[in-house]
Amino acid sequence: MLYFVKPFGQLSWTENVDQTLIDLARAHNKDLAQVSEWWKPSERAANDDDVRVALRYGIAATGGIVVDAGHVVTVQRPGSLRVLAAENSVRTAAYNASPQVKMVDEYLEQMMPGWKAQGRTTDAGVEASLRDSIREAERDAAQELAGEVKPELTSHWQLLGGSLPVPL
Numbered sequence: 001m002l003y004f005v006k007p008f009g010q011l012s013w014t015e016n017v018d019q020t021l022i023d024l025a026r027a028h029n030k031d032l033a034q035v036s037e038w039w040k041p042s043e044r045a046a047n048d049d050d051v052r053v054a055l056r057y058g059i060a061a062t063g064g065i066v067v068d069a070g071h072v073v074t075v076q077r078p079g080s081l082r083v084l085a086a087e088n089s090v091r092t093a094a095y096n097a098s099p100q101v102k103m104v105d106e107y108l109e110q111m112m113p114g115w116k117a118q119g120r121t122t123d124a125g126v127e128a129s130l131r132d133s134i135r136e137a138e139r140d141a142a143q144e145l146a147g148e149v150k151p152e153l154t155s156h157w158q159l160l161g162g163s164l165p166v167p168l
Contacts, residue, residue, distance in 0.1 A: 001017070002018065013040055018070070032059065085134065
């Protein structure tokens with residue numbers, strides 16, 4: 001999948017193509033914006049991370065920069081996982097606090113001592129796993145953003161009226 005990042009929050013995408021097409025377009029000096037029937041409007045606006053990644057890994061196109069979505073997903077993954085972890089914490093607390101679950105837990109604890117402790121251990125394991133996943137995703141995102149910003153893409157972006165995210 002490719003993203004077409006444009007100034008002022010505009011974002012389009014196309015599927016079934018990837019970095020290979022960007023590499024071919026770069027090698028043959030082709031403008032991927034010219035294949036206008038490919039691009040579909042995104043359900044979300046472009047954000048600073050989209051721009052940061054596009055300035056490192058993209059290719060200039062009329063009206064914006066085309067970038068492989070894999071780079072964008074890698075950079076946005078930590079935030080997505082943080083949201084998932086927060087939602088999981090709320091759901092787990094609500095589940096464990098429900099009268100039905102408390103009743104079943106009490107019953108099972110009588111039948112199988114250690115049931116409730118095992119449940120707490122499982123919940124803690126899920127939380128730890130999510131924290132580990134977030135740390136790994138943060139490392140991957142940092143590595144992705146350590147790539148060199150391409151001056152020609154920065155110039156192109158600014159000529160289109162796009163503002164540079166801080167930090168870049």
